[in-house]
Amino acid sequence: MSTTLERPTRPSLLARLENPKAVIGLVLLMWLPLTLYVMAPRLLGSLHDVVLLPAIPATLLLYTLAVRAFRGSTVAVIGLSLVFFWLLMAVSAPYLPLIDPNRPIAPFTPPLTEARDHFFWLGTDMRGRDLLSRAIWGCQRVLVWGVTATTVAYVIGTTFGLVAGYFAGWWDEVISFASNVLLSFPVMVLFIVILTYLGPSGLNIIVAVTVASAPAIMRIVRGLTLDIKTRDYVFAAQTRGEHPIYVMLIELLPNVRGPIIVDACLRLGYTTVAITTLTFLGLGLQPPDPDWGLMIREAARSAMLWQFSYMLLVPALAVSSLILGFNLMADGLRELSLRD
Amino acid sequence: MTRLILQRLVQMALIMVFASFVIFAIFDTDEFKRKLAVAELGGFGVAALSEEAYANWLAQKGLDVPFHERYAQWVGDVLQGDFGHSFEKNRAVGPLLAERLWNTAILAFWVFALMIPLGLLVGILAGMNEGSPRDRALSFVAVFTTSIPEIATAILLTVVFALGLGWLPAKAAMIQGFDPWQLVLPVLTLVLYAFGYLARMTRASMAEVMTQPYIRTAILKGLPYRRVILGHALRNALIAPFTIIVLQLNWLLSGVVVVEVFFEYNGFGRLLLEAALFGDVYVIQAATLVAVAVAVTSQLVSDIGYTFLNPRIRFGA
Numbered sequence: 001m002s003t004t005l006e007r008p009t010r011p012s013l014l015a016r017l018e019n020p021k022a023v024i025g026l027v028l029l030m031w032l033p034l035t036l037y038v039m040a041p042r043l044l045g046s047l048h049d050v051v052l053l054p055a056i057p058a059t060l061l062l063y064t065l066a067v068r069a070f071r072g073s074t075v076a077v078i079g080l081s082l083v084f085f086w087l088l089m090a091v092s093a094p095y096l097p098l099i100d101p102n103r104p105i106a107p108f109t110p111p112l113t114e115a116r117d118h119f120f121w122l123g124t125d126m127r128g129r130d131l132l133s134r135a136i137w138g139c140q141r142v143l144v145w146g147v148t149a150t151t152v153a154y155v156i157g158t159t160f161g162l163v164a165g166y167f168a169g170w171w172d173e174v175i176s177f178a179s180n181v182l183l184s185f186p187v188m189v190l191f192i193v194i195l196t197y198l199g200p201s202g203l204n205i206i207v208a209v210t211v212a213s214a215p216a217i218m219r220i221v222r223g224l225t226l227d228i229k230t231r232d233y234v235f236a237a238q239t240r241g242e243h244p245i246y247v248m249l250i251e252l253l254p255n256v257r258g259p260i261i262v263d264a265c266l267r268l269g270y271t272t273v274a275i276t277t278l279t280f281l282g283l284g285l286q287p288p289d290p291d292w293g294l295m296i297r298e299a300a301r302s303a304m305l306w307q308f309s310y311m312l313l314v315p316a317l318a319v320s321s322l323i324l325g326f327n328l329m330a331d332g333l334r335e336l337s338l339r340d
Numbered sequence: 341m342t343r344l345i346l347q348r349l350v351q352m353a354l355i356m357v358f359a360s361f362v363i364f365a366i367f368d369t370d371e372f373k374r375k376l377a378v379a380e381l382g383g384f385g386v387a388a389l390s391e392e393a394y395a396n397w398l399a400q401k402g403l404d405v406p407f408h409e410r411y412a413q414w415v416g417d418v419l420q421g422d423f424g425h426s427f428e429k430n431r432a433v434g435p436l437l438a439e440r441l442w443n444t445a446i447l448a449f450w451v452f453a454l455m456i457p458l459g460l461l462v463g464i465l466a467g468m469n470e471g472s473p474r475d476r477a478l479s480f481v482a483v484f485t486t487s488i489p490e491i492a493t494a495i496l497l498t499v500v501f502a503l504g505l506g507w508l509p510a511k512a513a514m515i516q517g518f519d520p521w522q523l524v525l526p527v528l529t530l531v532l533y534a535f536g537y538l539a540r541m542t543r544a545s546m547a548e549v550m551t552q553p554y555i556r557t558a559i560l561k562g563l564p565y566r567r568v569i570l571g572h573a574l575r576n577a578l579i580a581p582f583t584i585i586v587l588q589l590n591w592l593l594s595g596v597v598v599v600e601v602f603f604e605y606n607g608f609g610r611l612l613l614e615a616a617l618f619g620d621v622y623v624i625q626a627a628t629l630v631a632v633a634v635a636v637t638s639q640l641v642s643d644i645g646y647t648f649l650n651p652r653i654r655f656g657a
């Protein structure tokens with residue numbers, strides 16, 4: 001044994017941030033302002049212009065932490081980088097030197113040309129709006145609505161899954177039957193039926209995504225719960241006389257976390273695709289604010305020519321890179337979790 | 341075995357009854373009926389429709405009876421093949437739906453004809469040596485093509501092959517009769533998106549089989565590698581992909597919507613979307629009911645097929 005005493009060094013900032021509380025704090029610091037900024041801009045009042053500023057360093061710190069945590073898997077790091085690229089674009093869009101995304105300037109300007117005193121990196125659409133600016137602003141809506149919808153679906157799906165798995169009996173019968181009915185609808189058919197019934201809007205997309213994905217999430221959680229509830233620590237808690245809600249939240253929930261996180265990455269991808277597709281179909285988010293699905297919809301109607309194909313390619317590549325990011329992240333996470 | 345099938349059939353019937361009830365109930369609201377009344381009677385909009393005219397219209401259509409009677413009536417009509425009338429297209433829903441479903445069936449046939457061999461081949465080649473460079477390369481291709489949403493695949497293919505090279509038509513509206521060339525891009529889009537999933541499932545199943553002792557025995561007793569793969573491994577490795585293939589039918593009913601709309605192909609998905617945007621209630625109800633019936637049937641076929649192919653389950657249950 002060596003007897004040299006090492007002088008205690010202050011742990012680096014990154015090392016100190018590597019605990020769940022700090023990570024959750026950073027996520028909230030990044031996410032809450034962005035959600036408010038997109039969903040309820042009027043609520044922010046005079047804070048509107050500055051609210052996203054602290055989110056930029058939070059995003060960068062989170063990215064560094066995530067890369068450190070997942071450095072064992074190249075695939076995961078590539079996926080993370082793609083997702084965080086768009087996250088960074090979303091939080092910093094107001095501070096980038098971009099042309100107003102809704103301002104018509106010079107219609108049908110090809111990429112990398114100058115027109116009317118503006119330089120257009122990615123060209124303009126048929127109304128003369130800057131495509132670079134629209135692509136970057138567009139990711140805000142896709143990310144915020146997509147993540148919110150997935151989160152709501154997870155909260156509801158997990159709750160039902162825990163209840164069905166833990167109480168079993170007729171709770172399980174009823175919940176499982178209801179979810180079987182919903183799962184027998186093809187997903188897009190279910191989306192179309194719900195959005196026709198409720199009308200197209202962001203909030204209704206959340207409802208539609210929840211109805212469509214909660215049953216599948218519930219099935220996964222139910223299966224995991226049925227397995228975990230036979231463990232000794234659950235019996236211990238029951239014998240102590242803990243309330244079922246305590247057992248579900250404190251004993252069961254933390255232990256079903258692992259498989260759910262991988263599934264959540266995949267499902268974030270599905271939801272993003274669904275939102276883009278629904279907007280393309282005219283059932284999702286409404287114009288005029290920029291959105292990838294909307295950009296595709298407008299370009300597919302009026303610019304089906306080789307020389308204007310950049311109008312289709314810009315949003316198509318943007319959405320593909322984000323989905324690829326989510327899927328690679330899920331693949332990498334699965335690989336890492338199998339390795340342990 | 342028979343008991344399992346019967347049990348499944350009962351479950352399927354229950355799901356159909358429940359689903360049809362939900363589909364009927366959510367579009368049987370006052371709001372939708374007023375819209376329909378305006379569409380039929382003409383006029384300036386829902387606000388201008390007088391209560392008296394609305395009540396008359398309800399009575400004339402036989403819609404003023406209690407809910408459960410209307411539901412029973414609707415189910416009875418549907419069972420007799422009467423799906424109601426499309427307001428947008430001004431024709432009976434039954435033949436309209438049959439025509440569109442046939443078009444989608446043509447599309448689906450080609451998608452499956454290409455996807456199954458491609459997915460199985462890639463999956464088997466990748467799963468034979470798990471972790472080899474070939475496995476890594478093929479798996480990456482499968483993840484990559486599946487990661488690109490259909491709408492983006494459709495755009496990329498259209499831009500390259502239709503707008504750029506001019507080899508294929510960009511739309512599949514089939515205005516001047518059936519043209520097989522117009523089908524190429526929609527089919528390719530769906531195949532590129534769907535084959536990756538099948539390939540990954542086949543790969544996983546194949547990789548698992550290859551670790552089994554009987555494969556090692558077959559190799560050690562000196563059988564040619566080709567015979568080990570074709571005779572021993574494939575039989576068991578293809579059970580799981582079979583279920584996936586049948587369940588893809590369910591996915592296809594979702595997937596066709598965006599592809600058919602993008603390429604303007606007159607199939608089931610486009611019909612459903614047009615009906616949804618127009619508020620054509622009877623068409624939405626009929627199309628949804630058919631979609632659920634197809635999905636539930638494919639689930640049943642997949643379950644029964646799985647039990648049939650896997651003796652462990654057949655005799656265990």
